[in-house]
Amino acid sequence: DDMLIASRQKAVIASVKAGIAEKFRIKDLGRARFILGIEIDYDMERITLGISQKAYTESIIKRFGQENAKPCLTPLEPGVQLTKADEPQTEEDKAKMKSKPCRSLVGSLMYLACGTRPDISVAVAKLSRVLENPGEEHWDAGIKVVRYLLKTKDVGIVYDGLLGTQLEAYSDADWAGNR
Template identity: 40%
Template sequence: MKDMGEASYILGIKIYRDRSKRMLGLTQSSYIEKVLKRFRMEHSKRGALPMRHEIKLSKKQSPKTDEELKRMSDITYASAVGSIQYVVQCTRPDVAYALSVTSKYQACAGEAHWSAIKNILKYLRRTKDTSLIYGGGELILEGYSDASFQSDDDDAKSLSGFVFKLNGGVVAWKSSKQDTTADSTTEAEYIAASEAAKDAVWMKNYIQELGVVPSSAEPVVIFCDNNGAIAQAKEPRSHHRSKHILR
């Protein structure tokens, strides 16, 4: 085994360090440039947001005529989703929500869905140099959870999202559709917080095994912006609106 020195790239992720500031950064700018060229978006306009607020996607926008089916069959929608997924998984939590919304239409993608994917690529073109930065923050793991109530136009299900920070940078994140249909914003937020708590338990155990974070023995704080969900988590009394929740 030969020591090749400090790593500068790993799996398409550039690693850079500033020892004077005790900072480390991760970026996928080169990989994003390759993705843009693959889908002929390297000269596109630069998007301001990964998904515009007014965009509403559903299966109703899937191809209906033979002409539309033929046109969409020539578009590598699933390949684009997979390419963006790798960016989201490694360094770009800011694109997680947009991808979770668009990825479910891989088997029935229409023009509107493809337009939303291209909008993500335009945003990545503008922000290709965005990095995850670590250093300067406290070695305390903390999480944030949120939910969008019944935002799926196809089945009225809600979306969960959470993010965890450590040492000034984001270390874990997720955006996904909930398995059950929530009947209220409180229930949707409670489900999202529950999903975040599951990840928090795993990360806490993992960090304790590493033995490098002094605060790993302390409880992980998860922030939630719904008073009803917070009350339910702190004092889970029996209630007819939450009797289906197993504790």
């Protein structure tokens, strides 16, 4: 299995490695640059560590044919409600929707949201709720998230080593949908 060890102090890293090496055979591959589809970028001057999934994001954009689409500024329109009322009603509409890879789309977006893109998490949660019988409006909403990724594919998470371990977050991820 693979493992990452991170610390501001090299002595802590060495101690953890030594403890593991006492029980298991290990191989130190050096500083990680990529793991589980997540790209890791170190900036020793600024003392930051950044994680992103640009390559994975680009693969989603390509897989769902949005390379030349018009990028979007938001993952979903403010106040959008994805409901069962938008499910396909006729057998013809249901058959048409079966040809669309809705579960694959939402699963891909979910992996991205859980990894390095919390900005799409509300949109992905809303899409997940309608996966049992998705309609055309649901599919279009999922594609809109992909078009948002087209605009923001370089976005990731940056941890600042000078700030310590306190997590600070500011978000209105559902774009004021709490009415």
